[in-house]
Amino acid sequence: RGDGYEKALATVEEGLQLAGQSGYGHFVLGFVLCSRGDNENAKTALLKAIELDSDLAHAHYYLALIYLRLQDDPRAMVAMEQTIAADPGYTSAYYSLGTLYARTGRDAEGARMIELFQQLSSATMDEDHYRRLLYRQAVPLATDKQAATHFNLGLVYWRRKELAAALEQFEAALALDSTYAEASHNIGVIYSLQDQHATAHPFLLRAVRHKPDYALAFENIGNNSLALGEYAEAVAAFRRALALDGSMASALDGLGTALIQQGHVAEGRAARVEAAALRAQQ
Incomplete structure (x- = not known):
C-alpha cells in the first residue's frame, strides 16, 4: 500500500514488459492489484495468468477470493474447484470450497470438503509444510489459519521432543488467538x-x-x-x-x-x- 504498493506495481509491470507471457508474472500483478482493492483489474490479471498457465493453482485460488469479494459465489466455487484440480494438495481450497458449498445449500458436499481439508491437514504434518504456509507471500493465510498452522508446527516439534521450539509455536498460536x-x-x-x-x-x-x-x-x-x-x-x-x-x-x-x-x-x-x-x- 502507499509508496510500497506503487513500487511493487512498477516492478511487476517492468517485469511483464520483459516477459509478457509469464503466467506467474500476471498472477503477481493480480495479487498486487488486489492488495490495493482494485478487484476488477486484479481479476483481469489473474484470468490472464490462468490463460497462460492453467496449472497455476495460486491464480485460481486468488481469483476465487476476488469473486468472494464481489459476492459472486458461483464463480468463486468454480475457481476453488479449479484450484484443487490444479493442485490436489492445496489444503485451504478444500476449506473454502466446503464453506461455499454449505452456504449455497450443498451441505453433504460441504461436509465432505471440510473432512478432506482435515484429513489433508493431518496427513501433511511436517515442518517444511507448515513453515511454507506461514511464510508464503503469494497467498497469505488468514489469522485463524495462521494460529492453527503455528499450533500444528508446535505438534511437529513436540513429537520430536524439541520442547523449546514447540513452546515458541504454541505461544505464537495463542498470541494470534x-x-x-x-x-x-x-x-x-x-x-x-x-x-x-x-x-x-x-x-x-x-x-x-x-x-x-x-x-x-x-x-x-x-x-x-x-x-x-x-x-x-x-x-x-x-x-x-x-x-x-x-x-x-x-x-x-x-x-x-x-x-x-x-x-x-x-x-x-x-x-x-x-x-x-x-x-x-x-
Whole structure:
C-alpha cells in the first residue's frame, strides 16, 4: 500500500514488459492489484495468468477470493474447484470450497470438503509444510489459519521432543488467538514437564475456561496441582476430568494419590484399584 504498493506495481509491470507471457508474472500483478482493492483489474490479471498457465493453482485460488469479494459465489466455487484440480494438495481450497458449498445449500458436499481439508491437514504434518504456509507471500493465510498452522508446527516439534521450539509455536498460536484452548493447554504441559509448575498453572486454567469440556486439560490441572501440593484442587480437577471422560485411568490414579495426600487413604486406594481394573479392560 502507499509508496510500497506503487513500487511493487512498477516492478511487476517492468517485469511483464520483459516477459509478457509469464503466467506467474500476471498472477503477481493480480495479487498486487488486489492488495490495493482494485478487484476488477486484479481479476483481469489473474484470468490472464490462468490463460497462460492453467496449472497455476495460486491464480485460481486468488481469483476465487476476488469473486468472494464481489459476492459472486458461483464463480468463486468454480475457481476453488479449479484450484484443487490444479493442485490436489492445496489444503485451504478444500476449506473454502466446503464453506461455499454449505452456504449455497450443498451441505453433504460441504461436509465432505471440510473432512478432506482435515484429513489433508493431518496427513501433511511436517515442518517444511507448515513453515511454507506461514511464510508464503503469494497467498497469505488468514489469522485463524495462521494460529492453527503455528499450533500444528508446535505438534511437529513436540513429537520430536524439541520442547523449546514447540513452546515458541504454541505461544505464537495463542498470541494470534487468545481463546485457543489447545495451545494454552500445551504451553502449560510443557512448563510442567520443565518443572515450572507455578508458571504452568494459569495456562492450564485458561484452557478449561475457554473449553469447559476439555477432559485432558482438567487431568493435567490435577497433575499440576499435585506437584504444587494443592491437593483439594487436584481432587476437584481429577473428578471433573472423570465426569467428562470416565475412561481416563490415569486420572483415577491421580485422584487416588490426591485423596491419600489428604488423608483419605481408603478412598484413595479404592480409586487406584478402580484404575487398575479399568486398564485391564482397555
